[in-house]
Amino acid sequence: MRAIQMVDLKTEYQRLKKEIDTAVIDVIESAAFINGRPVQEFSKALADYLNVKHVIPCANGTDALQIAMMALDLQPGDEVITPSFTYIATTEVVALLRLKPVFVEVDKQTFNIDIDSLRKAITPKTKAIVPVHLYGQSCDMEAVMQVAEEHNLFVIEDNAQSIGGDYFFKDGSSKKAGTIGTIGTTSFYPAKNLGAYGDGGAIFTNDDALAQKLTMIANHGQSKRYYHDVVGCNSRLDTIQAAILNIRLQYLDANINARIKVADYYDAAFANHSTIKTPFRAKNNRHVFHQYTLILDSDKKGLRDELSAYLSDKKIPNMIYYPVPGHRQKMFETFGGFEYDLPVTDWLTERVISLPMHPELDNEQLKYITENMLAFFN
Numbered sequence: 001m002r003a004i005q006m007v008d009l010k011t012e013y014q015r016l017k018k019e020i021d022t023a024v025i026d027v028i029e030s031a032a033f034i035n036g037r038p039v040q041e042f043s044k045a046l047a048d049y050l051n052v053k054h055v056i057p058c059a060n061g062t063d064a065l066q067i068a069m070m071a072l073d074l075q076p077g078d079e080v081i082t083p084s085f086t087y088i089a090t091t092e093v094v095a096l097l098r099l100k101p102v103f104v105e106v107d108k109q110t111f112n113i114d115i116d117s118l119r120k121a122i123t124p125k126t127k128a129i130v131p132v133h134l135y136g137q138s139c140d141m142e143a144v145m146q147v148a149e150e151h152n153l154f155v156i157e158d159n160a161q162s163i164g165g166d167y168f169f170k171d172g173s174s175k176k177a178g179t180i181g182t183i184g185t186t187s188f189y190p191a192k193n194l195g196a197y198g199d200g201g202a203i204f205t206n207d208d209a210l211a212q213k214l215t216m217i218a219n220h221g222q223s224k225r226y227y228h229d230v231v232g233c234n235s236r237l238d239t240i241q242a243a244i245l246n247i248r249l250q251y252l253d254a255n256i257n258a259r260i261k262v263a264d265y266y267d268a269a270f271a272n273h274s275t276i277k278t279p280f281r282a283k284n285n286r287h288v289f290h291q292y293t294l295i296l297d298s299d300k301k302g303l304r305d306e307l308s309a310y311l312s313d314k315k316i317p318n319m320i321y322y323p324v325p326g327h328r329q330k331m332f333e334t335f336g337g338f339e340y341d342l343p344v345t346d347w348l349t350e351r352v353i354s355l356p357m358h359p360e361l362d363n364e365q366l367k368y369i370t371e372n373m374l375a376f377f378n
């Protein structure tokens with residue numbers, strides 16, 4: 001059996017080596033390292049794939065969130081509602097811009113923003129909502145957009161984990177995750193579903209004026225060479241990364257399907273287990289399984305640590321995404337983080353565990369993982 005990895009970036013490279021090496025060497029030979037043609041080509045290809053008007057590339061997914069918030073002219077002290085149960089980048093940029101992160105609960109089944117909790121958190125100072133499509137599953141965007149419209153709020157979709165996912169509206173139409181709100185953001189961190197071979201990110205919008213502003217902010221607030229209208233930052237996607245992403249984008253759907261197959265295998269193996277709760281798949285979207293995250297539905301102290309150690313001992317990688325929720329991070333102490341009472345978030349934080357998830361897992365490996373998992377509980 002091949003060694004099991006949490007994420008396997010080498011196997012696909014071996015398969016695409018010729019194509020990728022050629023694309024990288026072409027960039028080096030052209031010497032257009034910054035803003036070379038592949039950057040525009042990739043932005044266009046991704047916009048077509050997502051069916052969104054504008055894709056603005058940038059340096060990483062955290063910058064994408066920051067630039068999105070800068071473009072909306074939010075003022076210090078304005079409140080931005082985000083789930084506490086997410087990766088730190090989502091909430092960190094809110095604080096960095098001197099806005100106020102307001103933490104809300106997630107749904108116990110989907111791990112995504114809880115609509116009742118969102119509604120309750122709205123105050124006259126609320127300006128934006130940042131729903132996070134966690135682990136590969138889209139939030140209930142129809143409900144989020146409804147709340148946003150009622151209260152005239154911006155919506156920034158953090159789509160770092162769910163690129164390629166589809167959201168199905170009640171009327172039967174569908175849109176790609178990240179293209180429903182005011183702005184969507186994503187990350188091309190290598191381990192993401194559409195990963196580069198280094199850092200990268202992008203911002204999506206259907207709004208022409210906003211697209212222009214986002215482009216300007218990502219490039220030192222520049223409107224014309226050496227004319228700077230607003231305070232921006234320097235956030236670019238390397239040409240080499242764009243050339244690699246251009247190739248990898250062509251395999252995104254095949255990779256998503258392979259991930260779904262892995263999830264199906266796990267789901268079948270753990271079906272109806274008394275302690276292992278498999279990921280809930282909401283009917284309103286196609287889950288693209290950035291992570292395969294289980295809930296250990298038990299109050300037994302130390303159970304997860306024991307399982308994790310047992311799996312590691314069997315050379316089965318496993319991770320906790322994430323061990324500390326936003327409202328309990330020291331970073332947010334001065335923002336009143338510790339004063340929140342988010343029992344669902346705490347409950348999930350203590351019980352989630354993620355198993356290896358990537359398109360290269362084979363049946364032999366999956367059999368080994370699931371058999372060992374089940375043996376632990378017997």
Ligand SMILES: *Cc1c(COP(=O)(O)O)cnc(C)c1O
Nearest residue numbers: 060061062087089090160187189
């Ligand atoms: C990865 C990630 C980010 C940040 O992306 P980087 O490219 O690492 O800056 C933001 N939000 C979520 C939910 C992520 O998973």
